[in-house]
Amino acid sequence: MTEVASSVVHEVLGRRVQDVDQPIIDYIINVLADEDFDFGVDGEGVFEFLGELLVGAGCVDDFSECRAACSKLSEKFGKHGLVKAKPTVRSLAVPFRMNDGMDDGEAPKKKPEPTDGPLLTERDRAKLERRKRKEERQREAQYQMHLAEMQAAREGMPVVSVQHDNSGGPAVKDIHMENFNISVGGRDLIVDGSITLSFGRHYGLVGRNGTGKTTFLRHMAMHAIDGIPNNCQILHVEQEVVGDDITALQCVLNSDIERTHLLEEEARLLALQRDLETGDEIGRSNGNLNGAVDKDGISQRLEQIYKRLELIDADSAESRAASILAGEMGNGIGSGGKSKALSFTGLSFSSEMQKRATKTFSGGWRMRIALARALFIEPDLLLLDEPTNHLDLHAVLWLEAYLVKWPKTFIVVSHAREFLNTVVTDIIHLQGQKLTTYKGNYDTFEKTREEQLKNQQKAVEANERARAHMQTFIDKFRYNAKRASLVQSRIKALDRMGHVDQIINDPDYKFEFPTPDDRPGAPIISFR
Numbered sequence: 001m002t003e004v005a006s007s008v009v010h011e012v013l014g015r016r017v018q019d020v021d022q023p024i025i026d027y028i029i030n031v032l033a034d035e036d037f038d039f040g041v042d043g044e045g046v047f048e049f050l051g052e053l054l055v056g057a058g059c060v061d062d063f064s065e066c067r068a069a070c071s072k073l074s075e076k077f078g079k080h081g082l083v084k085a086k087p088t089v090r091s092l093a094v095p096f097r098m099n100d101g102m103d104d105g106e107a108p109k110k111k112p113e114p115t116d117g118p119l120l121t122e123r124d125r126a127k128l129e130r131r132k133r134k135e136e137r138q139r140e141a142q143y144q145m146h147l148a149e150m151q152a153a154r155e156g157m158p159v160v161s162v163q164h165d166n167s168g169g170p171a172v173k174d175i176h177m178e179n180f181n182i183s184v185g186g187r188d189l190i191v192d193g194s195i196t197l198s199f200g201r202h203y204g205l206v207g208r209n210g211t212g213k214t215t216f217l218r219h220m221a222m223h224a225i226d227g228i229p230n231n232c233q234i235l236h237v238e239q240e241v242v243g244d245d246i247t248a249l250q251c252v253l254n255s256d257i258e259r260t261h262l263l264e265e266e267a268r269l270l271a272l273q274r275d276l277e278t279g280d281e282i283g284r285s286n287g288n289l290n291g292a293v294d295k296d297g298i299s300q301r302l303e304q305i306y307k308r309l310e311l312i313d314a315d316s317a318e319s320r321a322a323s324i325l326a327g328e329m330g331n332g333i334g335s336g337g338k339s340k341a342l343s344f345t346g347l348s349f350s351s352e353m354q355k356r357a358t359k360t361f362s363g364g365w366r367m368r369i370a371l372a373r374a375l376f377i378e379p380d381l382l383l384l385d386e387p388t389n390h391l392d393l394h395a396v397l398w399l400e401a402y403l404v405k406w407p408k409t410f411i412v413v414s415h416a417r418e419f420l421n422t423v424v425t426d427i428i429h430l431q432g433q434k435l436t437t438y439k440g441n442y443d444t445f446e447k448t449r450e451e452q453l454k455n456q457q458k459a460v461e462a463n464e465r466a467r468a469h470m471q472t473f474i475d476k477f478r479y480n481a482k483r484a485s486l487v488q489s490r491i492k493a494l495d496r497m498g499h500v501d502q503i504i505n506d507p508d509y510k511f512e513f514p515t516p517d518d519r520p521g522a523p524i525i526s527f528r
């Protein structure tokens with residue numbers, strides 16, 4: 001069969017076959033010699049299966065010549081009686097219903113598909129396209145459902161706010177998450193993941209687009225991973241603040257819930273006190289002394305409130321919030337960094353802007369307010385997702401300097417290499433559904449990875465060389481009785497050896513410079 005196939009191929013393709021690599025010709029011959037090969041009508045099967053290869057390898061000049069050659073190949077093989085008659089499957093003009101003649105009322109009626117008798121292969125292709133589109137729609141719907149579930153769960157969670165009672169040190173130190181899985185819409189993003197976040201370390205989370213970095217942060221923020229202590233305050237800066245009548249400054253200050261409640265109570269009690277005093281005057285003029293007891297109670301409570309406000313340093317809160325919004329360095333945070341020589345304008349909210357309602361700001365500026373709020377809260381674990389996206393260069397430099405001095409743990413997802421190099425102490429790499437932590441900044445991570453990949457490549461090559469060598473020996477002496485035992489031992493050794501895992505690497509990085517109107521700033525690393 002192979003001999004016949006070989007002669008037909010040489011006959012049809014002619015002299016050009018001589019210029020084509022032998023393995024390609026062997027492959028073509030083997031395909032055509034396969035007794036199950038479907039030649040299709042007029043060589044259509046040959047064209048579909050081998051067309052591109054024939055053109056690419058230079059066996060024919062172009063696709064039209066290729067079609068003719070395929071037809072000829074099919075015809076010649078037919079003459080040799082090697083083309084088996086295969087029933088040509090055509091689509092039905094109208095769909096065949098299995099329940100025809102049965103109870104019509106019960107039958108699920110399907111609209112007849114528009115058919116004008118195309119070959120099934122073309123129809124199949126269209127079908128495949130439709131199925132793909134359907135799957136994409138399903139995936140999108142599942143993802144939206146996942147987002148809605150996350151949103152609902154988020155709404156049911158206690159609000160992350162400024163905590164004042166941690167004079168004995170941070171409530172939560174290291175966080176150990178072990179053997180957890182994360183999937184979205186049936187797609188596994190992290191399988192059997194384990195990671196330890198050491199207190200005070202600054203992590204950069206990197207990985208190809210779509211690997212699940214954002215989803216991982218979301219799961220952590222929702223405490224949906226075992227190992228995260230309940231009392232750990234985790235804030236994921238993902239969405240801009242809601243635009244309403246509250247001023248930008250107040251929006252930041254409101255995240256100190258205790259202070260806000262104390263101030264509200266104080267205002268209420270002072271108003272009550274004023275009312276009672278007015279009532280007293282009226283009462284005195286009527287000879288009535290009622291209300292003295294209430295007045296004492298109010299004074300006592302006010303005294304408690306003032307003490308607590310002092311303890312939590314409520315007076316300085318406003319200036320702290322304002323300085324974050326303006327982008328000044330405060331609280332000893334963020335005064336260092338290599339960008340010291342540049343003057344910072346930071347988040348750039350002037351005092352006039354700080355008094356404006358959040359609803360008057362664009363999405364980008366409301367994102368800045370969300371960032372300011374997170375920095376003001378200083379949660380146990382801060383999660384930042386592409387924070388530089390909404391910032392101009394000055395704000396990026398300011399944020400870098402701020403984060404360098406950040407006293408607690410944070411994880412930042414970013415494609416900005418310089419930003420990562422400046423602010424992180426460790427890199428978490430999400431790849432192949434696994435999380436791996438590397439000490440050092442982004443450049444160090446990249447070097448370590450390169451080294452690892454080189455070593456892995458060497459191991460793969462050494463393994464393959466050794467395997468090939470053994471295989472050659474086996475093939476050569478397979479039928480040699482004298483060497484049978486040697487051959488056997490090599491076959492066993494080959495089995496034991498297995499293959500070294502192929503290298504899984506992220507595609508190269510691509511640098512992008514975003515348009516200056518929305519994202520002026522540092523170069524962006526993205527995975528091709």
Ligand SMILES: Nc1ncnc2c1ncn2[C@@H]1O[C@H](COP(=O)(O)OP(=O)(O)OP(=O)(O)O)[C@@H](O)[C@H]1O
Nearest residue numbers: 139140143184187208209210211212213214215216
């Ligand atoms: N809009 C969407 N529709 C359907 N599935 C989605 C959508 N967005 C994300 N997903 C699914 O969730 C997976 C994880 O997305 P996620 O945003 O967490 O990845 P990522 O690593 O943060 O990517 P990127 O760097 O692009 O933000 C995706 O691979 C995809 O399967």
